[in-house]
Amino acid sequence: MYDPSLLYIDPVLTNLSVGLPKDQNYYGIKIMPETPVRTQSGLYRVFDRSDWLLTEDRREPGTVAHEVVGAKWSTDNFQTHEHSLQVPVFDEERQQLTSQGGLADPVFGGALQLDPEADATAKVVRSLFLNQENKVSTLVRNTANYPAGNTVTLSGGTQWDNYTMSTPGVPLTTSSDPVGDILKGMRTVYSATLRWPNLLAIPTLGLSYIENHPRIVTRFQNFSLTIPNAFQILTGFQGQIVLLDSMYNATNNIDATPLAYTQFWGKDVWLGITDDVPGLNQLTFGKTFAQIYPDGTVRPTERWREEPRKADLIRTSYKYDLKIVAPSAGYLIKTAFSATAW
């Protein structure tokens, strides 16, 4: 009696949609941990190295003892700037979403998990973190921010995805040497700070090149990757290892094709000292000075009504300054992997 094709409308699946994962892990805050401050700008002391001076202490009879020179300090400053984003949620959005024919209608399979308010909040927070990640990675990956001995750029045969052996079949004749490079960085940081680096940051996509590197395979032929902290033992690094995978869409246009996913951390490897907790006489590579808002948080989210626009506005703010406070506490291995590695 009826054409079957007229009796059917394709439903929208409610348990499947295509898109990028909305949330990423961000690593800038690990390398330059947050230090809450109660002022927009301020100073912090940088002590001299008088504590490690050798002072003549021999006293001859009848003479006055040598006096130890007191410590001095200089100051460095921070200046926070506000970063703030807002997004409107219009009344029409809710009205259309829940109307007959709206995507929240059971006819279309339910609400499709669209929640304008929650999604708006997540979006502004995500955008703030993306920008911060960009700023931190730009700072950390800039060779001008390191002392002369604290950065090396690998090229050609020394890059970690290059397994070429100068004597075929002899793994230890590769020019590339991930463990050697990491250990050199550790020694460099230790010699300047008397502390071993406690954070090693490696691009996620480079991990397999390290695990399968001939020198590492040879070094650990009888070694099981299933043992705890296997990777730490493989690389010789005893601190925390983070795998970097954060990225952004560089097309700056959500409709442009092809999409240009750009990794914040490129093919560089970083190791150094980070301290999450503020303290005195610290030697930590970098800090994110974040001013505390009156509500006691460093990233408050506010919501208010704009009646003329028939919209609720959602805004998140973050007032911070990124500062490399001890450049010798970091070590940068640039282009540890070749351009063609991934």
Next chain:
Amino acid sequence: MANTYYAWSNINTGEVTINVGKEVSQADLDISDSEWDDMIAQGVVRESKYPEGVGATESPSGFLREKLLKAYEGELDDADLKELRTSGVFPELGVEEVPAEAAPAAPKASTAAKS
């Protein structure tokens, strides 16, 4: 004429090691055009000289920032300011202008008109 570049990072190719501050060229490193361009883009090699007098535990950007502060306090002479401008570390200072005497001589139109 090719530009002169200086290493702002130690560079290790396996065959060649270049230390920070040394003059370096693509031929020295024997690398492809794309690799060389990437090094320029990432600031590993720069046209500006690595600043002299940077301490062993100090970064060049920190060293130059200190100089910049002194500049604001009026403690720097013209030569120091020129070094800051040409370093490329502080683009907000603008680029160093080519001195008039170094610029190519322009044709003297007035002379041609007379003759």
